[in-house]
Amino acid sequence: MKEENMGLYSYKLHNINEEHKGAYKEKDLRLMTTFQLREICDREKLVKSIVNPLDKEELIRLIMKYRGEKDYRLINFFNEGGLERIEKFIKKSEKHIAKNKTIDYPGKLTIYEEIDLDIYDDYVLKSTEELCEGNVLLVDDSYRVCTVFNIKKIKIENGFTYYLTKGKSVAAFESESRHYSLLLFSEKDSELLFKIYTGESTLSEKVMTIKSLPILQFEIKQLNETVTPLAIDFGTSNTTAGIYIDKEIFNSETVEERIKLIKIMDTTQDVLKITPLIPSIVAIEQIKDGNIKYSFGYDAMKISQKRYLDDGLTIFYDIKRWVSDFEKEEKVIDSNETSTFIKRKDIIKAYLLHIISLADQRFKCKFKKIYISCPSKQRFKFHTLFKEILSDYVVESENILEESVAVLYNTVSELIEKNKYIQGEWYKALIIDCGGGTTDLSGCSFNIKNNRISYELNIETSYENGDTDFGGNNLTFRIMQFIKILMADALSKRDMTIKKAIVDEFNKDIFRSIDKYGISELYSSLNKEYEKAEEIIPTKFQVYETRSKEDYCKVRSNYYFLFDLAERVKKKFFSNPDLLNITLTSSISKEAQDNTILFDKWKLSYMNNGNLKIVKEAPSILLNIYEVTTLIKGDVYNIIRKFLNKLYKNDELYDYSLIKLTGQSCKVEIFRDALKEFIPGKIIEVNRSKRASEEEYELKLACIKGALRYLYDKNFGYADINIQSKTPTLPYIVTAFTHTGEEKVLIKGKEIKKGTISRFADKIILKLYLKSLDNTIKYEYAYNFRREELEKTDAKTIGNLYPNINQHETDNIENNEVKFFAWVEEDLWGFYVLAVLRQDEELYVGKEKFFYFENDEWEKNFFDGLK
Structure with missing residues (x-):
């Protein structure tokens, strides 16, 4: 029974003992009137309070939470006896075979045991008419069901593409007859197959119209084990992984031919976007019988975006930090409010196994050798953990590269390829790595010799300084502070000049102000206004742990909603240098342009007469690039100053041939501006790609590419590599x-x-x-x-x-x-x-x-x- 103390409006879910409970799809509910939706709530015993009755959007959310059904019910999991039930049903049913004149499809299908068939395998269905997502049967000439595929509909810029996919746990076998066909069904019949597969329906036969597509060849292969190592760059915000290609002759000399990275689909986007960045995020999807079902990366982010306000389900955003205390337990909760405790190292293990499984799927082989780069200062601890949790694999520990050395090796390889080095001359480099949660400074010296049989590379490296409290998330938080203040001001109609007042506080020489007064003085006014905004839009959800569950979930939703919004603003501004302003709005408009960010207003609550009330009329916020860069300029300069000021005062900076910025956060132009306060711009290397900046990942990929180039050169004997790591400087x-x-x-x-x-x-x-x-x-x-x-x-x-x-x-x-x-x-x-x-x-x-x-x-x- 749900609590009745639920703020200004509430509902309670009655105990349903009736045999029949309705199941509703969101797309159908959106076609109904508010009156029809209220009728469903009454019929399903989802009772709303008479105070401030729910509007249409809230009614849809309420019905979907307790009686919702996925729009497409796909057979992509194992169910005991499921294929047999479908086969029995298909053989008994009256089948009207429709001629195919509209669908172009692959004539040969190859699947591999133990891995999914995914969109990356590029089995595309081309059709002149719209296809629906659903289940596709592979049968032989006697209608024996060999397996079940799915049609996945992916939006691209100019329309939709339909892919044939398959879940790895769905049984599959080859038929002796070798005569195969794909059977396509209507949306309704596809759902019926799902119900028969799961045992929800006992229907024995039906008249069906089916499209039959003859297949020339169907083959099931086993995955072979490979000796090629899988390299992983485990990051605070994003993880990357890949392999080097085990051959010496390529069509061109591009690195992309020698290095293959795992790429995934960003499922949080409406339009197809393929990226090599895998968010280091883990969601607890289900806890059942002591087993935990996880979601990772973009799928976890999508769960976060779609979850209801009062869902307690746990999502972790900062798992790399756990390595410092990986034996500690975390309390986890799924969407059904089931909770348990699990060790941090087990969550990290699940995430890394997911990365390895992605590699198995993309490269169609079983990896046993794992190569994970690590931070200089915690090399021993990272590899102690990795060897323990990946005990079924061979985790390289002897010739492992520290993250900073991997970045440097990528640069050294480029110097060799472009022949931009002097034989035997020693070079000095400083590497500033600003990731999602931490920033590190490493010093390196290296020389390159082109000997008779190979290159000789001598590299000396040392960890010089670091800040565990500064990374890309700090910049996101500054933007979030600004958005929260503006939102709170608009909702309370308190002080409509607050935006100008905040920006005016930064109308000074920020760099000199920090030199003279420190960082705290610069941000004191912003921090004070942020604390005032807490009274209107609370985000400190830990403070609400002892209050009602509804209030706790609303405040937690506020924080993640605003932080995600700020992250989107940061990425949009700094991936597109030509963008001058961005509008944040909840209003969908046909005129919405590239500079518009849409948000879900139902995730935001504000204080109204002492009660947390969901925002129904969300304010639109306009931000410009000057305001955002002004806000974060001080933080960026402060971290650069912390690292370089002593070297600058001692006249040591001019000893360095290059200063390299790496990490996704360093693509912000302010980093270059801050560095120019200490050194000439010509020795600063940011490694920006010539490709469109919106698709640029080079700063994040420097580490994984360096590690893979190192493995390639070492394993082929192209280079005699000598690396000496000095004891890290203790900060x-x-x-x-x-x-x-x-x-x-x-x-x-x-x-x-x-x-x-x-x-x-x-x-x-x-x-x-x-x-x-x-x-x-x-x-x-x-x-x-x-x-x-x-x-x-x-x-x-x-x-x-x-x-x-x-x-x-x-x-x-x-x-x-x-x-x-x-x-x-x-x-x-x-x-x-x-x-x-x-x-x-x-x-x-x-x-x-x-x-x-x-x-x-x-x-x-x-x-x-x-x-």
């Missing part, structure tokens, strides 16, 4: 306070790798403080010293067990003194703390404890419900 300080209040540095960047601090022997909680190199406190750790955990020992044993502790450091411990030893563990990207006590001239050691430098507690997370 943190760890401190503690003495009893006199003096702050003591225990660990600091490259300079101090270990330290000690002492206390009087008692039950002690030692507080340790993690700071950035600019002395900003990031996090507070606590080490609990407990006497009951102590074990008697001696100085020699301590020295043998802990090489970071020297004997003279334990010899000088006095009676009743506890000395805490802290030391860096670079491989794990964290540090250990160990307590040693001297009591009655004897030494006792406590339990060592490990602390990660980066964790969920302090890293900025735009999806934590507190923004």
